[in-house]
Amino acid sequence: MAGAFGFKGCQKIRGPQIRSLLEAKDFFLFDCDGVIWHGEKAITGAAKVVNALIRQGKNVVFVTNNCTRPRENYVHKFCRLGFTDVMLEQIFSSSYCSALYLRDVVKVRGQVFVIGCDGLRRELLEAGIPCVEEADDPDATIYNCALAPDVKAVLVGHDDKLTFLKLAKASCYLRDPDCLFLATDNDPWHPLSGGRILPGSGSLTAALEVASGRKATVIGKPSRFMFECISSQFRGVDPAQCLMVGDRLEVDMLFGSNCGLDTMLTLTGVSQIEEAQEYRNSDLSTNHSLVPDYVVDTIADFLPAFEELEEQSN
Known part of the structure; x- marks a missing residue:
């Protein structure tokens, strides 16, 4: 479709x-952080764009690698920030998709050891997946702690309470070649105010990959599995009719490319147009998958187009 417009x-x-x-x-896929909001503040005009798309009968879904909260908490946040038409079924987080992968794809039969926040555990438990309970003494070490029986998978997500003991336990479980090694996402870091950054799930996964000598199966973007989750829950999803809107070239644009979707970079988040142009001009063909089809300053740039469409229909 991009080529048809002549400005791909x-x-x-x-x-x-x-x-x-x-x-x-027909289908619009939005990342959240950096596209829809920054923290607890919505991007100016984003709510109007999303609500207008939904009211025009477009299919709108949200694909986020943020695994720290369950989907119901996302619904509350959307509503709180003025996105009044967003429903639970439209939200696909890496924690929710990890639960679906464990339940429906690999059909795990046993416990899952989780490195992650409570939101990730809650999503797994809602899917009926048992998680290993953490009940170690404060002074426990890998030398004397108990290891849970029947651990069939290790799942790594964002964990702001990561300890060396958790990392060591996960390494022990992964010595069993039949124990699955999964990661919610491989985001390396996230921007904070004042120029600071927060290490992402990818940095924790990398530590465990080195310790275990194994590579994790990544569930979230840029893996295709998140799109497969959407396709399984929305009938008639045609990649050619989809647009992926995100703010990270190495995550959102690559995800769209992997799934055969047109992509749009919005400049309200991590990546900027100069980086995209460098990838476009690169001699490495693999870098071309990181190049967006379209670029906008903000998704609020959609608003004049809505006004024109409304004028045409009146």
Whole structure:
């Protein structure tokens, strides 16, 4: 579809081009952090865009690698920030998709050892997946702690209470070649205010990969599995009718490319257009998968196109 508009390849689009894109696509996939909101503040105009898409009958879903909260908490946040039409079924987090993978794909029969926040555990438990209970003494070490029996999978997500003991236990479980090694996502870091960063799930996964000598199966973006989850729950999803909107080239744009979707980079988050242009001009063909089809300053750039469409229908 991008080629049909004649401006594929990291070009900024506006007004009439955005309107044509809105008319051509049936499914809109949005990342959340950096696209829809920053922390507890919605991107200006984002709520109007999302609500307008839904009311026009477009299919809108949210694909986020943030595994720290269950989906019901996302619904509350969307509502709190003015996204009044968003429902639970539209939210696909890496924690929810990890639960589906364990329950429906590998059909795990046993306990899962989780390195992650309570939100990740809650998503697993809601899917009926038993998690290893952490009940170690404060002074316990890997030399004298108990190891749970029947651990069939280790799942790594964001964990702001990571301890050396958790890492050591996970390494022990993964010595069993039949124990699955999964990661919610491989995001390396997340931006904070004041120029600080927060290590992401990918950094924790990397530590465990070194310790275990194994590679994790990644569930979240840029893996195709999140799109397979969407396709299984929404009938008639055609990749050619989808647009993936995100703010990270190495995550969101690569995810879209892996799934055969057109991609749009919004400049309100991590990646900027200069990085995309470098990938576009790279001699490495693998870098071309990181190049967005379209670029906008913010998804609020959709708003004039909506106004034009409404004028045409009146």
